Amino acid sequence: MPYYRTALRMLGASQNPKLSEGDKALQKLGFKIGRNEYFAPTNVAVYFNGKGNSQPDPYFNGEGPERVDCNFCGACMTGCRYNSKNTLDKNYLYLAEKNGVKIFSESEVYDVRPLDGNNGEEGYKVFWRSSTKFFKAKGYYTAKGIIFAGGVLGTVKLLLKLKKTSLPxxxxxxxxxxRTNSESLIGITTFDKDKSFSDGVAIGSILKTDENTSLEPVHYGSNSGFWRILMSPMVEGKNVFIRVMKIARDLLIHPIKNFKVFTVWNWSKRTQILLFMQTINSKLKFKLGLFGLSSSMQEGNAPTAFIPKAKFLAEKYAEIVNGKPMVLLTETLAGIPTTAHILGGAVMGENSGSGVIDKNNKVFGYKxxxxxxxxxxxxNPGVNPSLSITAITEFAMSKIPVKPEG
Ligand code: SF4
Known part of the structure; x- marks a missing residue:
C-alpha cells in the first residue's frame, strides 16, 4: 500500500469533479441493473483547481513544472494540449532530467550485450538506433545496469529476440x-443532436457491473473520429459467414439508423466508447517471427470478441442515450478481440522456471x-493497470540502495 500511495502522489491523482453526459448515462445504467452503489467517479492523473488558470507546480514543492486547470475538453486519449494531464514528462521524467538524467527520445534499443559475455556482472553494452530518421543514426552506450520499460509490445519483443542472441x-x-484484461470496446452513437460525449475527462467514471467486470465510458475529443471508418454493427456468431450475414441483416432491417451512424457529423462527439474489462484470466503467449510478434493460446479459454455480458450492457446503455452500439470490424469480420491493456510476458516468479523476474523485478540469470x-x-487486474505498474515499479526501486552523497 505505501507504494500505491506514492504512485498516486507522483501521478497527481485526484477524483474527477465533473460527471459528463456519458458518466451520467453510466450512473443511470447502474440504477437500471441494480448496481448503482458500485458507480463512482474515477481517480485520474489530471490537475483540477476549479479556477481555470495556471499554477506553479502543485505536487512536488515547486520542483515540477506549472499546471493548468483542466477544461474538460475530453481529448486526454489523444494527448492533452492544455498542460493539465499529468503525463510522465511532467513528473518522473521531468524530475529525473532535473537531477541529471539524459533522455534520448526516438531511439530504439535493438541489442543488449553483457560486457563479460556472461551474466552482466561487469555491465552491459546497449545498442540503439534512431526510430524516426530515414538514414538511421545508431550507436551504443555502456551501462552498469539496465531497466527494461518499453511496455509489453516493446520489452517482450526485445527480450524474445535477445533470448535467442545476446541474453541466452x-x-x-x-x-x-x-493477459488482455479480457476486454471489449463498443461504440454507442447517439441519434440525439443535443448530446455531446466529448465533454469531460477521458475516463471520468466506473461501474462495477459484477465482481469480475467493470465498465467505463471513454471519451474522445471533438473531431477525433478516426475510429468511425473501422466500425460495424454489433453482431456475434460462430464464424465469419454467420457474422457477415448478421451484418447484412442489420443493415437491411435498420437502414436509416445505420446510415445515420456512419454519416453522423462529428462522430467522436456523438459516440460514447464503452470499455468493458474482466478479471477473468486467460493466458496467451507471444512468438517473434519474420513479421514481428504473433500470439497464440497458452492456457484457459481464449479471449473473445463476443462477450454476452458486454453486449447486454451496451444495449442497455444504448437505450439510455438513444443510440446504436457498434464494434470494430476486426471483431466482427476476423473475430479478433481488442485490448487497450496488453499485460505480461516478463512476469514475476519464484525462480526462472516460473517467471522472468523475481518479486523485486530483478531478471533471473543476469545482474x-x-x-x-x-x-x-x-x-489480470480487470481495470486500467497504470497505477499498479507505477506502484510496483516504486516498490522495485525502493529495493535499490540510494547512492551515497559525494
Ligand atoms: S479533459 Fe483531458 S485533454 Fe482536456 S484539458 Fe483536461 S486533461 Fe487535458
Missing part, C-alpha cells in the same frame, strides 16, 4: 502469461537487470 540465460517464460512495465504484471 533469460527464462524460457519470456513471452508467456500474456543489475530489471523489468518495470506492464510486462511484469502477473495477473
Amino acid at each position: 540465460n533469460l527464462s524460457d517464460v519470456v513471452g508467456k502469461f500474456i 543489475n537487470m530489471y523489468v518495470c512495465d506492464g510486462s511484469m504484471i502477473s495477473s
Whole structure:
C-alpha cells in the first residue's frame, strides 16, 4: 500500500469533479441493473483547481513544472494540449532530467550485450538506433545496469529476440502469461443532436457491473473520429459467414439508423466508447517471427470478441442515450478481440522456471537487470493497470540502495 500511495502522489491523482453526459448515462445504467452503489467517479492523473488558470507546480514543492486547470475538453486519449494531464514528462521524467538524467527520445534499443559475455556482472553494452530518421543514426552506450520499460509490445519483443542472441540465460517464460484484461470496446452513437460525449475527462467514471467486470465510458475529443471508418454493427456468431450475414441483416432491417451512424457529423462527439474489462484470466503467449510478434493460446479459454455480458450492457446503455452500439470490424469480420491493456510476458516468479523476474523485478540469470512495465504484471487486474505498474515499479526501486552523497 505505501507504494500505491506514492504512485498516486507522483501521478497527481485526484477524483474527477465533473460527471459528463456519458458518466451520467453510466450512473443511470447502474440504477437500471441494480448496481448503482458500485458507480463512482474515477481517480485520474489530471490537475483540477476549479479556477481555470495556471499554477506553479502543485505536487512536488515547486520542483515540477506549472499546471493548468483542466477544461474538460475530453481529448486526454489523444494527448492533452492544455498542460493539465499529468503525463510522465511532467513528473518522473521531468524530475529525473532535473537531477541529471539524459533522455534520448526516438531511439530504439535493438541489442543488449553483457560486457563479460556472461551474466552482466561487469555491465552491459546497449545498442540503439534512431526510430524516426530515414538514414538511421545508431550507436551504443555502456551501462552498469539496465531497466527494461518499453511496455509489453516493446520489452517482450526485445527480450524474445535477445533470448535467442545476446541474453541466452533469460527464462524460457519470456513471452508467456500474456493477459488482455479480457476486454471489449463498443461504440454507442447517439441519434440525439443535443448530446455531446466529448465533454469531460477521458475516463471520468466506473461501474462495477459484477465482481469480475467493470465498465467505463471513454471519451474522445471533438473531431477525433478516426475510429468511425473501422466500425460495424454489433453482431456475434460462430464464424465469419454467420457474422457477415448478421451484418447484412442489420443493415437491411435498420437502414436509416445505420446510415445515420456512419454519416453522423462529428462522430467522436456523438459516440460514447464503452470499455468493458474482466478479471477473468486467460493466458496467451507471444512468438517473434519474420513479421514481428504473433500470439497464440497458452492456457484457459481464449479471449473473445463476443462477450454476452458486454453486449447486454451496451444495449442497455444504448437505450439510455438513444443510440446504436457498434464494434470494430476486426471483431466482427476476423473475430479478433481488442485490448487497450496488453499485460505480461516478463512476469514475476519464484525462480526462472516460473517467471522472468523475481518479486523485486530483478531478471533471473543476469545482474543489475530489471523489468518495470506492464510486462511484469502477473495477473489480470480487470481495470486500467497504470497505477499498479507505477506502484510496483516504486516498490522495485525502493529495493535499490540510494547512492551515497559525494
Ligand atoms: S479533459 Fe483531458 S485533454 Fe482536456 S484539458 Fe483536461 S486533461 Fe487535458
